Amino acid sequence: MKTERITAGLSIKRSVDAGTEDQQQIVRAIISEVKEKGDYALFAYTEKFDGAKLSSLKVTREEINEAYETLDDEMISIIREAAENIASFHAKQKRETWLYTNADGSILGQKMTPLDSAGVYVPGGTAAYPSSVLMNVMPAKTAGVERIVMVSPPGSNGKLPAGVLVAADIAGVKDIYKVGGAQAVAALAYGTESIKAVDKITGPGNIFVALAKREVFGDVDIDMIAGPSEIAVLADESASAKEVAADMLSQAEHDKRASAVLVTTSQDLAQAVAREIEKQLKSLPRSEIARASIDDYGAIYVAETMEEAVQTINELAPEHLEIMTEGALELVKDIKHAGAIFVGRYSSEPVGDYFAGPNHVLPTNGTARFSSPLSVDDFMKKSSIIMYSKQAFDQHGAKIAAFARLEGLEAHARAIEARND
Amino acid sequence: MKTERITAGLSIKRSVDAGTEDQQQIVRAIISEVKEKGDYALFAYTEKFDGAKLSSLKVTREEINEAYETLDDEMISIIREAAENIASFHAKQKRETWLYTNADGSILGQKMTPLDSAGVYVPGGTAAYPSSVLMNVMPAKTAGVERIVMVSPPGSNGKLPAGVLVAADIAGVKDIYKVGGAQAVAALAYGTESIKAVDKITGPGNIFVALAKREVFGDVDIDMIAGPSEIAVLADESASAKEVAADMLSQAEHDKRASAVLVTTSQDLAQAVAREIEKQLKSLPRSEIARASIDDYGAIYVAETMEEAVQTINELAPEHLEIMTEGALELVKDIKHAGAIFVGRYSSEPVGDYFAGPNHVLPTNGTARFSSPLSVDDFMKKSSIIMYSKQAFDQHGAKIAAFARLEGLEAHARAIEARND
Numbered sequence: 001m002k003t004e005r006i007t008a009g010l011s012i013k014r015s016v017d018a019g020t021e022d023q024q025q026i027v028r029a030i031i032s033e034v035k036e037k038g039d040y041a042l043f044a045y046t047e048k049f050d051g052a053k054l055s056s057l058k059v060t061r062e063e064i065n066e067a068y069e070t071l072d073d074e075m076i077s078i079i080r081e082a083a084e085n086i087a088s089f090h091a092k093q094k095r096e097t098w099l100y101t102n103a104d105g106s107i108l109g110q111k112m113t114p115l116d117s118a119g120v121y122v123p124g125g126t127a128a129y130p131s132s133v134l135m136n137v138m139p140a141k142t143a144g145v146e147r148i149v150m151v152s153p154p155g156s157n158g159k160l161p162a163g164v165l166v167a168a169d170i171a172g173v174k175d176i177y178k179v180g181g182a183q184a185v186a187a188l189a190y191g192t193e194s195i196k197a198v199d200k201i202t203g204p205g206n207i208f209v210a211l212a213k214r215e216v217f218g219d220v221d222i223d224m225i226a227g228p229s230e231i232a233v234l235a236d237e238s239a240s241a242k243e244v245a246a247d248m249l250s251q252a253e254h255d256k257r258a259s260a261v262l263v264t265t266s267q268d269l270a271q272a273v274a275r276e277i278e279k280q281l282k283s284l285p286r287s288e289i290a291r292a293s294i295d296d297y298g299a300i301y302v303a304e305t306m307e308e309a310v311q312t313i314n315e316l317a318p319e320h321l322e323i324m325t326e327g328a329l330e331l332v333k334d335i336k337h338a339g340a341i342f343v344g345r346y347s348s349e350p351v352g353d354y355f356a357g358p359n360h361v362l363p364t365n366g367t368a369r370f371s372s373p374l375s376v377d378d379f380m381k382k383s384s385i386i387m388y389s390k391q392a393f394d395q396h397g398a399k400i401a402a403f404a405r406l407e408g409l410e411a412h413a414r415a416i417e418a419r420n421d
Numbered sequence: 422m423k424t425e426r427i428t429a430g431l432s433i434k435r436s437v438d439a440g441t442e443d444q445q446q447i448v449r450a451i452i453s454e455v456k457e458k459g460d461y462a463l464f465a466y467t468e469k470f471d472g473a474k475l476s477s478l479k480v481t482r483e484e485i486n487e488a489y490e491t492l493d494d495e496m497i498s499i500i501r502e503a504a505e506n507i508a509s510f511h512a513k514q515k516r517e518t519w520l521y522t523n524a525d526g527s528i529l530g531q532k533m534t535p536l537d538s539a540g541v542y543v544p545g546g547t548a549a550y551p552s553s554v555l556m557n558v559m560p561a562k563t564a565g566v567e568r569i570v571m572v573s574p575p576g577s578n579g580k581l582p583a584g585v586l587v588a589a590d591i592a593g594v595k596d597i598y599k600v601g602g603a604q605a606v607a608a609l610a611y612g613t614e615s616i617k618a619v620d621k622i623t624g625p626g627n628i629f630v631a632l633a634k635r636e637v638f639g640d641v642d643i644d645m646i647a648g649p650s651e652i653a654v655l656a657d658e659s660a661s662a663k664e665v666a667a668d669m670l671s672q673a674e675h676d677k678r679a680s681a682v683l684v685t686t687s688q689d690l691a692q693a694v695a696r697e698i699e700k701q702l703k704s705l706p707r708s709e710i711a712r713a714s715i716d717d718y719g720a721i722y723v724a725e726t727m728e729e730a731v732q733t734i735n736e737l738a739p740e741h742l743e744i745m746t747e748g749a750l751e752l753v754k755d756i757k758h759a760g761a762i763f764v765g766r767y768s769s770e771p772v773g774d775y776f777a778g779p780n781h782v783l784p785t786n787g788t789a790r791f792s793s794p795l796s797v798d799d800f801m802k803k804s805s806i807i808m809y810s811k812q813a814f815d816q817h818g819a820k821i822a823a824f825a826r827l828e829g830l831e832a833h834a835r836a837i838e839a840r841n842d
Contacts, residue, residue, distance in 0.1 A: 199791040221791040246839035253832040343808035350833040354824040358805035370620040370642040372803035382793035384779035387764035403775040411674040412771040418667035
């Protein structure tokens with residue numbers, strides 16, 4: 001891995017799959033088929049794409065019990081503890097309704113209401129992550145969403161992975177359906193005989209899932225469309241090359257298009273991390289993926305000063321940022337754009353991926369400039385409350401009518417004046 | 422206007438313009454032209470679509486001073502007072518960064534950061550509303566966004582309306598450009614020589630603006646794509662038919678596709694409102710628009726009980742809801758889905774459109790089920806903070822590694838274990 005000095009206008013090399021016209025056509029066809037034929041289409045697509053001939057889409061209590069028997073007790077208790085940590089962090093995000101009264105007696109406020117329902121998409125195969133189930137479901141649960149529906153494509157044996165089922169059960173999901181792909185998104189958006197439509201769909205998926213979410217957006221809400229995962233490490237000479245390299249590789253093993261970047265003020269660290277990455281790569285089970293990611297999307301940049309390094313991080317707006325420097329916490333105030341900030345050497349990224357409590361669904365591809373981690377806010381909505389008093393109305397009515405007339409909206413002015421007689 | 426009894430599965434008749442293939446093609450062509458040719462394309466499109474041959478896009482201080490001279494002083498002071506009310510309400514929405522320390526010494530938190538920049542689109546012609554300038558700019562200002570850029574198509578005389586310029590100046594906008602349509606959205610998203618790109622674009626516009634926003638979404642953030650405006654009035658026999666009718670018409674005059682619905686427990690009120698609408702319609706300057714809206718998208722429903730009426734409102738999920746009943750404030754707790762709730766007879770909708778303080782940019786077309794009024798939240802983003810202590814790491818590290826291995830992510834486990842040696 002080469003180390004380079006920072007040059008102006010730096011940005012991570014990023015790869016976002018926007019899908020082809022063909023893929024969009026396929027997705028639109030699937031959605032209209034599901035709209036038209038409901039469950040029948042879901043069974044047919046599940047047989048076609050997942051190789052599973054199902055008699056029922058809904059996961060039964062027996063299947064969940066079986067999943068619990070498959071996992072060892074220690075693992076179950078780890079998932080449970082992670083769920084509690086996530087619930088506890090997200091509870092702090094929850095906002096309550098507020099109202100206040102002005103001197104003129106009018107009342108203004110903001111009512112917070114959970115969404116009625118949410119659908120969580122969980123990918124199948126090797127990307128079936130119990131942690132992702134927790135991270136998507138717990139914020140909805142904490143928000144107070146009453147009906148949470150989970151969908152996930154079954155294996156060809158017609159089953160979902162034990163870890164996924166146990167995590168869903170621990171998170172409190174009652175309705176789990178064995179269906180994936182664009183057809184699952186369509187079912188969540190428009191409903192079928194088995195699956196009642198939801199108000200919002202979250203969760204990662206392949207390009208067909210992403211395109212389907214984009215397609216149904218507006219009829220229902222969706223979360224962001226995630227790109228490949230990214231990490232940036234901001235480090236000085238106090239950091240351990242071994243730890244920095246290990247953290248960069250933990251990101252690189254996700255995906256050949258994942259990105260791992262080090263920005264450091266230390267030329268020595270830069271070189272040592274480059275060597276460590278080579279060394280550690282060799283013994284990784286997913287070394288082929290990690291190798292491709294490091295070669296194509298990995299980078300090490302050396303900055304003259306910490307100020308320059310921080311500015312570079314803000315330009316990158318990474319999904320994950322680790323700060324491994326002296327006085328790391330002090331630097332947090334200078335970070336403007338990052339999905340999650342991991343501070344100090346004991347905050348290796350997997351701490352946040354699985355366990356600490358903050359959400360691991362984070363803005364990728366530079367969207368940390370304007371987007372946020374998945375949170376309780378995403379499962380609640382606000383309604384404004386306006387209760388004008390007679391006093392306020394008498395005081396301000398004529399001004400409001402004048403403003404309406406400035407905009408040429410006479411009926412607005414008359415609505416105010418209708419109260420005067 | 423007919424009155425009908427409520428029947429199951431009621432929904433407002435709504436019309437959303439999704440744009441044609443042709444319009445999408447045009448918008449894509451405009452965007453790529455602006456990307457390629459920058460200001461040159463903006464000048465050319467402004468001449469072509471707005472009939473204005475400009476020498477400079479940016480509004481000068483002289484133009485703003487001239488605008489102040491055009492408006493009378495009383496109107497200027499009304500706009501100023503409205504801006505203060507909006508600022509004061511939105512200040513209550515602003516959230517601060519929080520951190521907390523667990524018993525094991527680890528620190529978790531959420532950092533709140535304003536977006537660096539925001540672009541506000543203001544429509545031209547008869548839809549150029551100073552109130553819309555205030556409602557889009559003030560939340561961004563309150564959030565702390567440093568660079569707020571406004572764009573609006575000029576008239577064929579090369580000018581923007583005085584009210585719009587004064588409102589922008591009062592709201593504190595420094596950069597105003599005379600450009601509209603898809604070309605303005607493209608400039609905000611990708612930048613030109615004159616206009617630096619922004620992180621988020623908000624504000625209403627015609628179908629070309631809406632399609633352009635949808636097209637650039639992902640590269641920058643956008644607000645919701647608004648549909649035609651809607652009001653639902655929930656009233657009992659205590660309401661004044663004259664006031665209810667006037668409020669419904671104030672919505673209907675916006676747009677032929679606007680919707681005004683009354684849900685009442687009183688057959689007498691229903692009939693009286695129908696008569697009042699006919700009577701008031703006659704003398705409205707925009708009666709042709711209001712008439713079309715009432716005929717095509719207006720409705721009066723009579724419910725057996727208030728409970729049934731409230732349930733109907735929740736099914737409608739209206740943009741604006743007025744409650745004109747005995748004990749109106751008590752009913753607010755039962756309303757689950759509405760953009761803004763106007764309580765009692767003195768809270769005629771224009772009170773909120775112009776003056777009270779809450780935002781008038783609201784979710785339309787039933788999206789109040791999952792969307793919220795424009796707010797300070799829309800101009801800030803969150804970053805999670807995780808600072809694990811050594812104690813927390815020692816206590817939980819092995820569990821985190823085990824969770825990673827359950828998901829087959831060995832490099833994640835090794836990143837944790839790299840800290841053990």
